[in-house]
Amino acid sequence: MGAIYRHTYRKRIAEGRIGCLYVPAFEAWALARVSDEPGPVVVLSGGGAVSWSRVAALREVRPGDRADRIARLCPDARIRVRDASVEWACWDGVVDALHRITPFIAPSRPPWAWFRVDAIDPLPALAAELGIRIGVADDRVTARLAAVRSADRHVLRVVPERRRAFLDRFDVGLLAEIGLPEEMSARLRLFGYPTLGSLSDLTRRHLRSQFGADGEAVHDLVHPGVDPAMPLHVPPPAVEVAEEPDDPVRDAELSAVAALLAVRASEKLGERRTQRIVLEVHPDGGVPRRVSRLLPDPHNRADTLRRFVLRLLPEVVRPDEAMGRVALRLEALRRPDVSQVDLFSVRPAVLGAVRRVHRRYPGGIRRAVLRLHALLPEDEVILEAFDEEGPKAA
Numbered sequence: 001m002g003a004i005y006r007h008t009y010r011k012r013i014a015e016g017r018i019g020c021l022y023v024p025a026f027e028a029w030a031l032a033r034v035s036d037e038p039g040p041v042v043v044l045s046g047g048g049a050v051s052w053s054r055v056a057a058l059r060e061v062r063p064g065d066r067a068d069r070i071a072r073l074c075p076d077a078r079i080r081v082r083d084a085s086v087e088w089a090c091w092d093g094v095v096d097a098l099h100r101i102t103p104f105i106a107p108s109r110p111p112w113a114w115f116r117v118d119a120i121d122p123l124p125a126l127a128a129e130l131g132i133r134i135g136v137a138d139d140r141v142t143a144r145l146a147a148v149r150s151a152d153r154h155v156l157r158v159v160p161e162r163r164r165a166f167l168d169r170f171d172v173g174l175l176a177e178i179g180l181p182e183e184m185s186a187r188l189r190l191f192g193y194p195t196l197g198s199l200s201d202l203t204r205r206h207l208r209s210q211f212g213a214d215g216e217a218v219h220d221l222v223h224p225g226v227d228p229a230m231p232l233h234v235p236p237p238a239v240e241v242a243e244e245p246d247d248p249v250r251d252a253e254l255s256a257v258a259a260l261l262a263v264r265a266s267e268k269l270g271e272r273r274t275q276r277i278v279l280e281v282h283p284d285g286g287v288p289r290r291v292s293r294l295l296p297d298p299h300n301r302a303d304t305l306r307r308f309v310l311r312l313l314p315e316v317v318r319p320d321e322a323m324g325r326v327a328l329r330l331e332a333l334r335r336p337d338v339s340q341v342d343l344f345s346v347r348p349a350v351l352g353a354v355r356r357v358h359r360r361y362p363g364g365i366r367r368a369v370l371r372l373h374a375l376l377p378e379d380e381v382i383l384e385a386f387d388e389e390g391p392k393a394a
Contacts, residue, residue, distance in 0.1 A: 017116065017117050017118070017120060017136055017137075017138070018114065018115075018116055018136070018137060018138060018139060018140055018143045018227065018230075019114070019115050019116070019117055019120070019123065019134055019135065019136045019143055020112065020113070020114050020115075020134065020135045020136075020137075020140065020143035020144045020146065020147040021094070021098060021112070021113040021114075021115070021132060021133075021134050021147065022111055022112060022132065022133045022134070022135070022144070022147035022148060022150075023094065023110060023111040023130075023132045023133075024054060024111065024132075024133065024152070024177070025051045025052060025053060025054055026051065026087065026110045026111035027043040027045075027050060027051035027082055027087060028040075028041040028042065028043050028051040028052050028053050029041075029053075029090070029131065029132075030083075030086050030087045030089075030090035030091075031043060031078075031080045031083065031086060032053065032078075033090055033294055034086055034090075034294050034295070034296050035078065035296075037078055038076075039076040039077060039078050040052065040053035040055045040057060040058055040074065040076070040077050040078065041053050041077070041078045041080060042058065042061065042070050042074075042077050042078070042079050042080070043080055043081070043082050044067060044079060044080070044081050044082065044362050045081070045082040047066060047067075047362075047363065048063065048064035048065060048066060049061055049062070049063060049064060049065040049066075049070060050063065050082060051082075052070075052077075054152070057073070057074040057076065057077070058070075058073070058074055058077065060073050061073060061074075067079050067362055067363070079362060080359045080360075080362075081358060081359050081362050083355075083359070085275060085297070085298060085332075085334060086275070086294070086296070087110065088332065089275035089276050089294055089295070089331075089332035090110075090294060091109075091110045092236060092276060092331055092332045093276055093292060093294060093331070093332070094110075094113065094130060094132070095108070095113060095233070096235070096278075096331065097126060097129070097130065098113060098115055098126070099233050099235065101115075101117065101122050101123070101126065102115050102116060102117045102118075103232050103233055104116035104117075104230040104231070104232060104233070105230075105231075105233035106230055106231060107231070112144065112147075114140050114143065114144075114230070115230070116230040117136075120136055120155065120157065123136070123155045124154070124155050127153050127154055127155050128153045128154075131152060131153055132152070132153070133147045133148070133150040133151065133152060133153075133154065133155075133156075134147055134150065134154075134155040134156070135147030135148070135149070135150055135155070135156050135157075135158070136155060136156070136157040136158070137157070137158040137160075137163070138160050139224045139227050140224070140227050141220065141221055141224035142158050142163060142166075142224065143158075144178065145158075145166070145167075145170060145178075145196075145221065146158045146166070148174050148177050148178060149166075149169075149170060149174065164197060164200070165197075167195065167196040167197035167200065167222065168195055168196075168197030168198070169195065169197070170195055170196040170197065171194065171195060172184075172185040172188045172189065172193065172194060172195060172196065173185045175218070175221075178221075180214055180217060180218070181214060184211065184214050184218075187211065188211075188218075191210070196218075196221060196222055197222075199218060199219075199222050200222055202219070203219075204216060204219045204223075207219045236331070236332075236333070237333055238329055238330060238331045238333065239265050239268045239269055239272075239274070239329070239330040239333070240265075240327065240328070240329045240330075241261050241264045241265045241268065241327070241328050242261070242325060242326065242327035242328070243257050243260065243261055243325070243326050243327075244324065244325040244326075245257065245324070248284040248322035248323055248324045249322065249323055249326075250320055250321060250322045250323065251319075251320060254313070254317065254323055254326070255310060255313065257323075257326050258279070258306075258309050258310060258313050258326060258328070259306045259309070259310065261309065261326060261327075261328040262302060262305040262306035262308075262309045262328065263302045263305075263306065265305060265328050265330050266300055266301065266302035266305050267302075269300045269330065269333070270300075271300070271335060272300060272333045272334065272335055273298030273299055273300045273333065273334045273335070274295070274298060274299060274300065274305075274330035274331065274332060274333055274334075275294065275295045275297070275298045275299075275331075275332040275334065276292060276293070276294050276295065276330070276331040276332040277292065277293050277295065277305070277308055277309065277312065277328070277329075277330060277331075278290060278291075278292040278328070278329040278330075278331060279291050279292070279309060279312045279313065279316065279326075279327075279328055279329075280316075280326070280327040280328075280329070281313075281316050281317055281323045281325070281326050281327075282323060282324050282325035282326070282327075283321060283322070283323060283324070284322040284323065284324045285324075288325075289316040290316065291312050291315045291316045293308060293311075293312055294332075295308065296352075296356070297351075297352045297355060298332075298334045305330075309328060363385055365385070366383040366384060366385055
């Protein structure tokens with residue numbers, strides 16, 4: 001068993017190893033990363049729970065549970081409404097961190113990303129930093145199974161000669177995390193197949209006749225085909241500005257340089273908004289350092305960006321330390337929602353305030369909508385719940 005679950009690695013490893021990155025409960029994980037408040041996160045969509053932190057206090061939560069039941073089960077839970085822009089900004093950050101390790105990343109969507117690495121030494125640090133799971137194997141299917149079977153903040157490697165032993169220990173109850181129906185695992189157990197390894201002797205025809213399309217999907221997990229070539233990753237659009245003074249700067253001069261970069265970056269953004277800021281500094285004669293911050297809402301105003309950049313500066317610069325180069329990169333770029341009405345286009349800060357209240361008190365904010373062709377006077381005005389996608393003109 002120890003040969004399968006290796007969490008420490010040697011430098012000598014076969015070239016072209018396939019990895020799979022997995023973020024369980026991705027929606028809750030993303031919103032937790034943009035908040036400094038303690039406590040587990042439960043994400044609502046359509047009024048019901050869709051994702052929650054994997055902690056013991058929330059083990060009784062079920063999909064579709066309402067906010068009042070969640071509050072009774074776990075008073076410390078932070079109940080938030082799903083935010084697509086935060087999710088994509090977080091995912092951009094995950095792929096960017098992965099891209100610093102390898103350029104070979106397949107086009108992916110959360111919560112899965114496949115990649116190729118020649119050395120897996122940097123992967124444990126990445127998994128620990130992001131709080132995710134990573135599986136490594138000789139093919140994509142096994143790497144995905146390894147990522148599911150791994151623990152949070154850890155890397156699990158499955159060597160080829162131990163794949164069958166790994167499948168013999170892979171409980172079919174974990175298939176729901178890969179997207180198969182939850183009742184599929186119960187049916188497999190009913191027929192006497194508690195693990196994937198117990199299905200190894202069944203053909204595709206057997207599984208298809210017994211379980212339909214889901215049975216074929218299980219067969220592909222046990223008997224993977226040939227993987228396609230892993231392409232080079234193309235980073236998404238970003239805005240980058242840098243300043244390299246003739247003489248190293250420190251303290252007030254360094255803050256002035258950082259503020260100037262924020263203004264220049266805001267001008268290059270135009271109508272676009274950014275939701276992820278990356279600040280990189282180069283100490284005079286030292287190793288470059290970088291820090292990133294995910295913003296709760298997209299921004300493009302110079303004063304707002306300057307405020308965030310100045311908050312990041314002390315995280316990478318020690319007092320009275322001289323810097324020879326400062327670079328600012330704005331990622332997770334978005335264009336304003338075309339469905340916003342004039343108030344939110346002219347005053348974007350108002351929309352941000354409304355969204356923050358809405359996330360803290362889901363369903364507490366409502367807007368008046370006129371119904372021009374209502375039959376009764378009392379039906380001319382109705383109150384609708386605020387839409388996280390952005391208010392729409394009535």
